[in-house]
Every structure is written in structure tokens, then in C-alpha cells.
Amino acid sequence: MSVKDKTVGYFYDEELTNFNYGGGNPMRPHRVRLTHSLVKNYGLNKRLLVHRPQPHNDEELEMFHADDYVTFLKNVTPDNQDEYMTQMRRFNLGPVGEADCPVFDGMFEYCAVYSGGSVGGAALLNEGKADICVNWAGGMHHAKKAEASGFCYVNDIVLAILELLRVHHRVLYVDIDIHHGDGVEEAFYLTDRVMTVSFHKYGDFFPGTGALGDVGAGAGSRYSVNVPLQEGMDDDSYRFVFEPIMQKVMEVYQPGAIVVCGGADSLSGDRLGCFNLSLDGHAHCMDFLAKFGVPMLVLGGGGYTMRNVARCWAYETGRLLGQELPDELPMEALSEYDFYMDTHRLRISVSNMKNANTRDKLEAIRLSVLANLSKLPAAPSAPLAPRPPSNFRVDREVDEDMDVRGGGAAAEDARVVKQGYESEDDEAPRPLRHRDDDMADALPAATGEGTLIKGESLANGGPAAAPAAGLSNPIPAPYPADTAGAAAGAGGVDEQYVMRLSRPLTPGPRASPAPQEAVEEGDARIPRHEPVYGYRPASTDSEPVPPPVPQAMGHAPEAALAARPERLSPKLEPHLAHMAPPVAPQAAPAEHAPVRTDSGTPPRYYDI
DSSP states (O other): OGGOOOOOEEEOOOOGOOOOOOOOOOOHHHHHHHHHHHHHHHHHGGGGEEOOOOOOHHHHTTTOOHHHHHHHHHOTTTTGGGGHHHHHTEEEEEEEESSSBOOTTTHHHHHHHHHHHHHHHHHHHHHHHHHHHEEOOOOOOTBBTOBBBBBBOHHHHHHHHHHHHOOOOEEEEESSSSSHHHHHHHHHTTOOSSEEEEOOOEESSSTTOOOOTTTOOOTTTTOOEEEOOTTTHHHHHHHHHHHHHHHHHHHHHHSEEEEEEEEEHHBTSSSSSSOOBBBBHHHHHHHHHHHHHHOOOEEEEOOSSSSHHHHHHHHHHHHTTTTHHHBOOOOOHHHHHHOOOTTTTTSSSOOOOOOOOOHHHHHHHHHHHHHHHOOOOSSEEEEOOOOOOOOOSSOOOOOOOOTOOOOGGHHTTTTTEETTOOTTOOOOOOOOOOOOOHHHHOOOOOOOOOOOEESSSHHHHHHHHOTTTOOOOOOOOOOOOOOOOGGGGGGSSOEEEEBBBBOOOOOOOOOOOOHHHHHHOOOOOOOOSSOOOOOOOOOOSOOOOOOOOOOOOOOOHHHHHHHOOOGGOOOOOOHHTTTOOOOOOOSOOOOOOOOOOOOOOOOOOOOO
16 A cells, blocks of 8 residues: 555644643643644645544543552642642652643643543554554653653553554554653563664663663563664664664564654754754654554654744655645745744754764664564464453544533534534534444544545445454454545435534633634734743752662563652553454463563753
8 A cells, every 4th residue: 555545644632732831841732733734734634534632531541550640630730739749749740940740730631632642543543444643742752650751741652552452462662752762661661562662862861761781571571672872863874773673673573553753852953852863864764664554653752943843743744645745834834823934944954963873883783683683583462352342432422411501512512514504603403413433434534624524534435354263353454545535425424514523622721712713813822933941950859769770681670670669660461461352372472560660760851
């Protein structure tokens, strides 16, 4: 299947981009709004299945995170944070302007929305309704089971991988963010169901983990792959190590799905990064992985020069659609948010910084990684077990409020509206239609405006896979690539109707959203220029951190387990075992407890 034939899902919620970490924090959710502006004005939204993320609830977040940590995130606010000082030190949060992970207005809602986008993309892949799913607001790879870290509160990547494991035997995680994906690696350090591969800056750099010798332990030995690099990595050097390593990984591991953390802080000129990649060099990693034809979930991550982050992610959205974007930025995008006064061009230039990665060093790293991969056994499988149902649906049933006329705002937003009567001032019949699976399959494609328009989406023309012998719930066949115009023959869909996918824009703990007209012309709440960089690192005089525990290559010592019990990932193996798909096993892995600790380095804040 060519890239142009692939169906790409896209998750975006404009409300999420209004959140602010405050205090000059370099993490800016507004970068996702800039990205979407370019995506929309380049016309890419017409070829995307656009969904608004459904926020996660407590129970869904607790699939990975500790319940007391989730409760704390839900209850703490800037107004009552003085009552939670002990918990804030325990969970590595702090006041606005003093910590990497501050307590800001709407923090829990922000985490619930971006997590819902990532898990929603995984669910869409599991259902076979998309070949690639994108959630640029996700990719928070530093968050631990019960600890915030590196601007990350909830690890949406781990939650999305757990969702993918309901269908796929093996999931591959690839991290091209300049920082090591320590939270994801830690969660799956002792299991072979997930392989983590991270290309990152290593040394005196946050988070200080990801050495070449950190290869996993127990049943997960050699299923954690770390490629430590130095500053100044350019396109040629990155490709020199990326292509052979990923080619070997795909050959020996044979994943059923791929999750990519596409942090843009590895680009040249990033505020916190020190690599020297161009847009083409960064996007080449996406292209290389997409060519294998494996379902792929693409997430955001780091990236702190907003104009370059938006350029990179919009450019890669086009590349995933098989479309090369022109270098001249659309005038409509510049009129909305002119953050691109440096060149008013899409592509960025690289600097003349020195590349500290010599070819000999890169060759040694590459050979060491390939040698470890060559020692892997045959691709691991899982025991035969019924496939559990997903706890997450991309389009959930709407609960009607029986005490409010019309069922409440949520029910109003889920109604089917006749074309020509979209204005809230116009009165028109709005018949309720049940959003069950048949209707969701029959409806056509989503556009960037949050509606479904005829003839641009998947239709229910995908035949189910033939059941395997003795199995009542077979793995569904991949969705057909050629579905253009199939919705017209799906039946039961009136051409004069469109469906609103979005939930109502209800005011959160921050200021109420501006009217839609004001948002389209430019939201006055978002500054038109990047504020002065005045971020301060957090104070480290909190709870004492135990000294580093030396560990041999491929082993996690028991002393480390006792030293930091609150930082450990959950025992996921019982959870992973019951999620195995109904496919005959190759060789059942030995029982183990997939838990790991830090690689011995105390957590540090970003060096500003």
C-alpha cells in the first residue's frame, strides 16, 4: 500500500491549546494550535479523519498510574496547593514558575484530554479504521506511575500501548525526541511484549538515563534499545544510525503496531535541544517507519521553539499523507498567527554548529546495538486467550441530562444538523440519531471543522476476517485502503446531514472560551509573539534522593527496587497476559514481574 492510499486519523481539540503552564515555562500547548492552523490552511484536513479527543476518566488513567496520584492530580489546584505540599513533593510537582511540572489551572482536564487523544488513536488502529493516527498534543514520555517529570503528568504513551496490546502481540515504541523516553522504557523494562527504542542526547542532559548498556532485564532483556548521542547531530549522521537499527528491529521483532514519539526538540535551533536536524531529516524517520505498512500511532512530545514545532508537525502530517508541502506558508495561516516572521517559509535552515558525533563513535554504537539485536530469539508471542473488549471508544454514547430540556449541552452537540442550519440562531429540525457502530461505519469522513462530510472517509465496506478455527472473536482484517466514495453506497446516510464529532466547549477552571468568530480571527487570549524566556529551574531541596545504585548491563538489582518503591512501574504482566489476542502462541514466555527502576541517576531538571 502506498503512502497516498493510507487512511490517517487526526486528533485535535482547540480547547486544549488554551492551557498555560505559566511562569515562563517552556512547554506551550499553544504550539498544537499553530500546527493545526498550518494543517488546515494547507488543506490537509480534507484528507484526514479528524476527531476530537474524548477525555479520560479516573479509572482509565489508573490503567497505568497509581490511584492516589490520579486523585491528587484531580484535586489539587493553584488555590489549594498549600494544603498538598507533602503530596506535591512526593509526586514531583511545584508552584507555577518554580518547577518543571507546575500546578496550573485546569491541569487535570489538560491531562485527560491529551491522554484521550492518544488512546483514541490506538483504539482507531485496533478497529482497523485507520492505518496511521496522529495526536500532536500527546507524547508525554517522562511521566512515571506515580510521579510527574519533565513537563509530563500523565504518560499517554503507556496508556496507548496498553490499548494496542489488547489486539497486537507485540508493540514497538520509537522515540526521536532529543530526551530519553525514560517513562515508557521504565514501564515495559521487564517484558518482551513491548520493545522501546530511543535515540537521544546522553550525558549531562535531562533525564540522565538511556545509556547504551540499559537493555532491559528479565524476560525484557535486550528489548530496551538505547542509542546515546551527542550534540550537533545532523541529518546524515542521524540517518547513519537510525536506518540500520530500525531495519534490524523490524526484522527480528516483527511488531504488530508502532508508536512514535516525534518530539521536535531534536530540530536545529530548539530552545532546550542541541541537535541540528532539518525538517527533512526529522520527517525521514517517520517515512522510514511508515514504509513497513504496520499500523502506526504518531504522537508529539518535546519542542520548545513554537514556530519550528508547528512547521515540523504540519510538514510531517503532509508526509504521512504522501503530500509534499510547498515552502511558502499559506497567507491564511499567517493572518491567523504570524509566528513565522523569521523567514515566512515552511522549511528551516540548520546551523553551523559542530557535530560532536564522529563517524567512528556512531559506528561503534551502531555495531553494539545490532549485536544485541542479533542475540534476540524468535519474535515473542503470548498465550492463547480471549481478546478483552476495549474500555475506550473514539465516539462514546452521550449521556442525556433528563433535567434539562433537550438533554443538555452534550446531547445537543451530538445531534445531527441539517446543512444550511448550522448557525445557533437558526431554528431547524434536529432529529436525534443513534451513534452505534453501524452508523459510525456508514458515516463519511471527518474534516478539520469537526464535521463529517460525504465521500471523504471510511465506509463500512471492510469485510471481517474469517474466524480462526475454534475462535469466536477473530482479529479484524485491516480496513480497505480504497474507500473513496464508498459512503454513498453504504446505505442509511442522508447526504443533507453532517455529524458533529466534538463535545461542547464548556468553560473550565480558566477563562471562558471566546466566541467561535473571535477564535477564527485570532484568539485574544493567546499572545501574538513568543514571550521572553524567563524560566527558572525548580529547587531540588525536596525529599532526599537515594544515591545511585550501580547495576550490571541488563540487570535491575534488588537494592534499587527497595530504594525507590514509589517510582516503580506497576506489575503489568498479569494485565498484559489477559490482553493477549486469540492467536496460537509460538512460545510462552517465562513468568516474570515486568517492573524496573531508574538506571541509577537521580532525576534532574532541565538545564536552562
